[in-house]
Amino acid sequence: MKQAATLLVVDDNPDVLLAARLLLKQHYEKVLTLDDPHAIEATLAEHAVDVVLLDMNFSRDAISGQEGFYWLKQIHSLDPVIAVVLMTAYSDVQRAVEAIKCGATDFLSKPWQNEQLLTKVATALNHGRDKRALGQVARRAQGLSQVMSGAMPDLLGHSKAMLKVFDVIAKAAQTDANILISGESGTGKELTAHAIHQQSLRAKGPFIGLDMGALSGSLMESELFGHKKGAFTDARADRVGRFELASGGTLFLDEIGNLPLEQQVKLLAALQNRQVTPLGGNKPIHTDIRLICATNEALPQAVADGRFRQDLLYRINTIEIRLPPLRERPEDIELLANHYLEHFGRKYRRNIRLQPSQISELKAYPWPGNVRELSHAIERAVILADGDKLDTALLFAARTELVAMAAVPATDAGIEVAAEPVFDLERVEHNTVAAALRHFQGNVSHASKALGLTRGALYRRMEKYGL
Numbered sequence: 001m002k003q004a005a006t007l008l009v010v011d012d013n014p015d016v017l018l019a020a021r022l023l024l025k026q027h028y029e030k031v032l033t034l035d036d037p038h039a040i041e042a043t044l045a046e047h048a049v050d051v052v053l054l055d056m057n058f059s060r061d062a063i064s065g066q067e068g069f070y071w072l073k074q075i076h077s078l079d080p081v082i083a084v085v086l087m088t089a090y091s092d093v094q095r096a097v098e099a100i101k102c103g104a105t106d107f108l109s110k111p112w113q114n115e116q117l118l119t120k121v122a123t124a125l126n127h128g129r130d131k132r133a134l135g136q137v138a139r140r141a142q143g144l145s146q147v148m149s150g151a152m153p154d155l156l157g158h159s160k161a162m163l164k165v166f167d168v169i170a171k172a173a174q175t176d177a178n179i180l181i182s183g184e185s186g187t188g189k190e191l192t193a194h195a196i197h198q199q200s201l202r203a204k205g206p207f208i209g210l211d212m213g214a215l216s217g218s219l220m221e222s223e224l225f226g227h228k229k230g231a232f233t234d235a236r237a238d239r240v241g242r243f244e245l246a247s248g249g250t251l252f253l254d255e256i257g258n259l260p261l262e263q264q265v266k267l268l269a270a271l272q273n274r275q276v277t278p279l280g281g282n283k284p285i286h287t288d289i290r291l292i293c294a295t296n297e298a299l300p301q302a303v304a305d306g307r308f309r310q311d312l313l314y315r316i317n318t319i320e321i322r323l324p325p326l327r328e329r330p331e332d333i334e335l336l337a338n339h340y341l342e343h344f345g346r347k348y349r350r351n352i353r354l355q356p357s358q359i360s361e362l363k364a365y366p367w368p369g370n371v372r373e374l375s376h377a378i379e380r381a382v383i384l385a386d387g388d389k390l391d392t393a394l395l396f397a398a399r400t401e402l403v404a405m406a407a408v409p410a411t412d413a414g415i416e417v418a419a420e421p422v423f424d425l426e427r428v429e430h431n432t433v434a435a436a437l438r439h440f441q442g443n444v445s446h447a448s449k450a451l452g453l454t455r456g457a458l459y460r461r462m463e464k465y466g467l
């Protein structure tokens, strides 16, 4: 199976690019190639690249390697922790040492042995990921996370339901009890997990998250517990698991309902024994974590269906926090809308206010995508506003779609059936995604399965259409 990673190969020799691509494509999901290093910046802006394989000598300057060092610096100014493997046909030890000193993760001589290239890429990939995760640990440990990665927004609300949630958060945060947060997509489960961590005695420790919806069973296991080099075919280097990274802090497992039964047994054992053994390892590692899990499906039903272990549910739900959907707390809508109006007003340099009639309309809309949908609606309307007036039609672009769909006999797939055929793919896609989310009451995992998309791909479409 291909590993979910994006690699970028930069070399001015098309044969080198082709050879690298053909080899790496067999093992990694996305392999990008560039024959001109000037395009690196745009490529990194567009793709979340994990490893760059960078030639040291472009045609202007055939052998000194200075161009390679220049581009290495440029790459690190754009992303300081990205793993870069420098490649050169003029290899010598001195240059390898210099490359590593300048921040390269590794050094590769051309022509390469395929096995050697794969090993170096795998090591660089793990190195980069661990560096990212450890960077997060270090930032949090130093209390600098707000400066470096942008402050986590506050969890807002003044409805009775949310005041109750705040109360449970404040009490639970002071303990090490495991917490299960449930709620529809976009209700703020991840934000709540951060809020608990920030109010807890572990606030200075790391907050490490893992989305169980985005990974296959065996990958999940290696992400959770880590692995030793050689534990399985693709394990080309040791890898630190999230349990170990989260030690002293909080481990947040999103979409816990997606954890396959086999891995549920292992998670339960890790929680009971407070230790994990990396795959392929034989020495257990002691862990000290508080576990917060999130789900947008009813886990008791998953237990009844035989998809989730009851003993694991009892272990993770010592405290349960249910986040109500926005339609159940319309009192929060004005507060949230004004918050986002100010936030995006500042971001896009607009000074805009909501009219009382618009607030009433916002409150009347059911917001199937919850707070995420509301924030997207406000952002879109702020960007497209003329002067200081907010156009109600823009604010409710998503609602207009839903109304349009309701007004015509739509199939369960939600494809709009118009009197005149409309050949607008984007519109059909938008309608279908909105209908699937509505059908599964905002459950992203179920909707993505039904649409034949990964959760990531569905999130990208939700983002695109402001759902």
Ligand SMILES: Nc1ncnc2c1ncn2[C@@H]1O[C@H](COP(=O)(O)OP(=O)(O)OP(=O)(O)O)[C@@H](O)[C@H]1O
Residues within 6 Å of the ligand: 153, 154, 155, 156, 157, 183, 184, 185, 186, 187, 188, 189, 190, 191, 192, 294, 296, 336, 371, 372, 375, 444
């Ligand atoms: N009470 C709130 N106050 C302010 N912002 C909120 C609140 N709830 C959610 N948000 C915002 O809405 C967006 C979605 O929140 P979050 O990712 O925490 O939801 P979620 O329930 O984890 O969603 P999913 O199940 O789809 O992963 C984020 O941008 C978050 O900042």
